[in-house]
Amino acid sequence: MAAETSNIDVIRVYTALGIEHILLGVDHLLFVFALLLIVEGWRRLVGTITAFTLAHSITLAAATMGYVYVPQAPVEAVIALSILFLATEIIHNRQGRPGLAKRYPWLVAFIFGLLHGFGFAGALAEIGLPQQSIPLALLFFNVGVELGQLIFVGAVVGAGWVLRKLIKERVLQGSEVAASYLIGSLSAFWLIERSYSFWS
Numbered sequence: 393m394a395a396e397t398s399n400i401d402v403i404r405v406y407t408a409l410g411i412e413h414i415l416l417g418v419d420h421l422l423f424v425f426a427l428l429l430i431v432e433g434w435r436r437l438v439g440t441i442t443a444f445t446l447a448h449s450i451t452l453a454a455a456t457m458g459y460v461y462v463p464q465a466p467v468e469a470v471i472a473l474s475i476l477f478l479a480t481e482i483i484h485n486r487q488g489r490p491g492l493a494k495r496y497p498w499l500v501a502f503i504f505g506l507l508h509g510f511g512f513a514g515a516l517a518e519i520g521l522p523q524q525s526i527p528l529a530l531l532f533f534n535v536g537v538e539l540g541q542l543i544f545v546g547a548v549v550g551a552g553w554v555l556r557k558l559i560k561e562r563v564l565q566g567s568e569v570a571a572s573y574l575i576g577s578l579s580a581f582w583l584i585e586r587s588y589s590f591w592s
């Protein structure tokens with residue numbers, strides 16, 4: 393009975409931690425937001441988000457279980473680079489030059505998702521895992537991350553639907569371009585800052 397109660401506690405705590413981590417992880421959310429700006433159509437969006445989820449689940453599990461080790465500083469820098477890449481792709485697409493992310497968003501999401509998974513693993517390492525329930529805690533931390541991601545995607549898609557009803561398409565497109573430049577500037581700053589930390 394005590395073990396069952398303990399497992400319920402692990403599920404509750406690590407699911408909540410996963411949700412909290414993704415919703416407070418501005419860089420991860422900006423990557424997902426940039427994907428939403430460049431992917432068109434429900435099928436492609438579902439496929440892209442699924443690819444991102446699958447990829448970061450693989451590396452999160454592999455790193456947490458000790459099968460793979462990647463230093464966190466380079467991982468954080470490349471996560472910033474992934475956001476900068478998407479911001480650039482969005483701007484190029486608006487200029488009539490669709491790139492890799494536009495043509496194969498699921499592939500880009502999967503490749504960069506592997507790196508984001510190492511970022512999640514670093515956060516989980518700081519939190520710590522209960523030694524008697526490592527697989528369970530890992531599973532539900534990942535479930536929490538996915539729930540948080542779905543909450544964010546749902547909020548963005550819902551807000552986009554409302555804005556399309558209230559704002560002219562031309563103005564909305566201009567706002568998306570401005571958002572892309574803002575995302576690119578912020579991610580470029582993170583990239584410089586995180587790269588500098590290698591030598592500081």
